[in-house]
Amino acid sequence: MPFGIQIYAIWHTSDKILCLFCQMAENKREIILKAAREVFSKRGFDGCSIREIAAQAGLNHQKITYYFQTKEKLFLEVIEDAFHALHEIGDSLVFDPEVQDPIAQYEAHLLQVAGYFETNRAFLKIIYLESLTQSPRMEAIQPYIVKLRNSVKKELMYLRHYGFGSHLPIDQVLLLFSGCFHALFIHPYLGIEPYATHPVDPAGYIKSLLGLLRQ
Incomplete structure (x- = not known):
């Protein structure tokens, strides 16, 4: 395979992988937002923790702090x-x-x-x-x-x-x-x-x- 075609194939594959990661990140954000809506509506802001929201989302609490930093x-x-x-x-x-x-x-x-x-x-x-x-x-x-x-x-x-x-x-x-x-x-x-x-x-x-x- 010519070198130029190899470079294009690598670039195209990398681009697809990047899009996949972006989609996965967006899906995680949506899952967290949905869980947060439920927990905040039941317990209020002061009555819940990041860990409770993480449990509702089925994720590690570090994922929430990664995407949103703070409660x-x-x-x-x-x-x-x-x-x-x-x-x-x-x-x-x-x-x-x-x-x-x-x-x-x-x-x-x-x-x-x-x-x-x-x-x-x-x-x-x-x-x-x-x-x-x-x-x-x-x-x-x-x-x-x-x-x-x-x-x-x-x-x-x-x-x-x-x-x-x-x-x-x-x-x-x-x-x-x-x-x-x-x-x-x-x-x-x-x-x-x-x-x-x-x-x-x-x-x-x-x-x-x-x-x-x-x-």
């Missing part, structure tokens, strides 16, 4: 990862001026958001626990919440051109949306009646809320 950095990565996925859903919403009923389009978007929260309750529990204890980590979480609130406000301001919620101050509409969010995902976790004993149907609840604001 706090791991916690912040969990938060950033969850909000990033949520913001991606928000960014996917593009109102089409030619759509006759943009509110119906928004309803489909809200159902997608509700689906995310439904499958990521651990993330919501973490935020709630941090808020409840007035954790110093809330300072790092708050910008994500503000960004999310501003995105929702921008969406609602657009829909006001179509009469959606225009009979109410925008902050009151935001408050209604916040109440809807708590009723669907926070109150059941807290065991607040009637939400704990009679689970609320997200699709029906969202449709009712939008129907109210159409008036």
Whole structure:
């Protein structure tokens, strides 16, 4: 085999091996993040250790310190990862001026958001626990919440051109949306009646809320 071809073969093989290692590292990170979400949601940040998260992940605790250095950095990565996925859903919403009923389009978007929260309750529990204890980590979480609130406000301001919620101050509409969010995902976790004993149907609840604001 010519020398040039040998060099190319070695380079190509090395590149494939490097990609494989990168993929393995990314998989390990995902495993750790998933385990951390579960442990943080059950025990809180202060109530757990790196070793407990490692046990949940089925890995040596040194793997976690290798990828994330400290428990706090791991916690912040969990938060950033969850909000990033949520913001991606928000960014996917593009109102089409030619759509006759943009509110119906928004309803489909809200159902997608509700689906995310439904499958990521651990993330919501973490935020709630941090808020409840007035954790110093809330300072790092708050910008994500503000960004999310501003995105929702921008969406609602657009829909006001179509009469959606225009009979109410925008902050009151935001408050209604916040109440809807708590009723669907926070109150059941807290065991607040009637939400704990009679689970609320997200699709029906969202449709009712939008129907109210159409008036």
